[in-house]
Each structure stands twice: as C-alpha cells, then as structure tokens.
Amino acid sequence: MQQATGHVIELEAGSPSLRAEVEVSATLACARCASGRGCGAGLLGASEENRRVHALIATGVDVHEGDAVRVELSSRQLLRASWLAYGLPLVLAVTATGVAYLFGLDDFYTAVAAVAGMAAGLLVARRRLSAASCLYRFTPTIVARLPVSD
Numbered sequence: 116m117q118q119a120t121g122h123v124i125e126l127e128a129g130s131p132s133l134r135a136e137v138e139v140s141a142t143l144a145c146a147r148c149a150s151g152r153g154c155g156a157g158l159l160g161a162s163e164e165n166r167r168v169h170a171l172i173a174t175g176v177d178v179h180e181g182d183a184v185r186v187e188l189s190s191r192q193l194l195r196a197s198w199l200a201y202g203l204p205l206v207l208a209v210t211a212t213g214v215a216y217l218f219g220l221d222d223f224y225t226a227v228a229a230v231a232g233m234a235a236g237l238l239v240a241r242r243r244l245s246a247a248s249c250l251y252r253f254t255p256t257i258v259a260r261l262p263v264s265d
Contacts, residue, residue: 117188120261123178124167133172135257137186138165170255183261188253196253199244204236211235 121139170186178184211232215225243249 117190117193119186119255121165121168121184121186123180123182123184123257126178126180127169134254135170135172135178135184136167137170137184137257138167139186140165168255170257172257176257176260178257178260183263184257185259185261186255187258188255192253196244199240199249203240204233207236207239208233 119139121137123135124138125136127134127136168186172178176184208229209232211228212225215228220228244253
C-alpha cells in the first residue's frame, strides 16, 4: 500500500463522488527509494516542492479544508498502472521482434519491428490509462483524517 500524508486544500463537491485536492509532501515515501535501492520511480520529477493531487474521499471519512489526511493507493492498483505504462509496451516490442525473427527479416527490419511494437504498446497504454474508468480506478483515496499536532 502506497501511503502519503498531506493537507486538504480544496473540497470538490460538484463531482459524482466527493473529491478533494490534497497537497502532499514530495519527499520519497518509500524507504527503499529513499536509501537509493528502489525502482527509481520517485526520482522521476522529484523536487523539493509539495505536489497537489486529486483524491477520492473514502466513505465515513469527514474532512474539511486544512485538515491533515492520509492518502493511499493500493499496491494492486499501482502494479496495474505500472503494467500498463511499462510492461505492455515492452511485451509488444519483444513480440514484434520475435515475429520479425520468425519471418527471417534482417537486423534493420527486426529493430524497426521492435520500435513499432513499443510504439503500439505505448499508444494502447495511453488510450487505456486515459479512459475515465481507468483514471477513477487509479485515483488515490483519503482514508483517514490525522489528529492535529501541537
């Protein structure tokens, strides 16, 4: 489970489900990434500034603007998003390379097939990830309001 803490900036009551804009810390939340042994995903676009994300509000959680909250994205959803973004293009590139090899194409055309397979995978992934149902599934959720610290 990927978790972060942040503060509610704005509530969006006009959406079908209650959503909020949350400002979360941009520091690396994963201990492996912080120690330099992780996958490196936290390094992409890493900055010292906080980030704003839109998050769903879980049923039964009462939040108001300015509240400190815990935001989560399930590991399963994170894995699915990673598969779509990285795995699918890789699989299609390898598949296209294998097909080119089976047809006996020379190295240049095999490389072209690999690039074409990766491009096709990127297009499919982009289309799937931009679908409304997919975006909703990969949206983080506010799961708890944190106590006020003095």
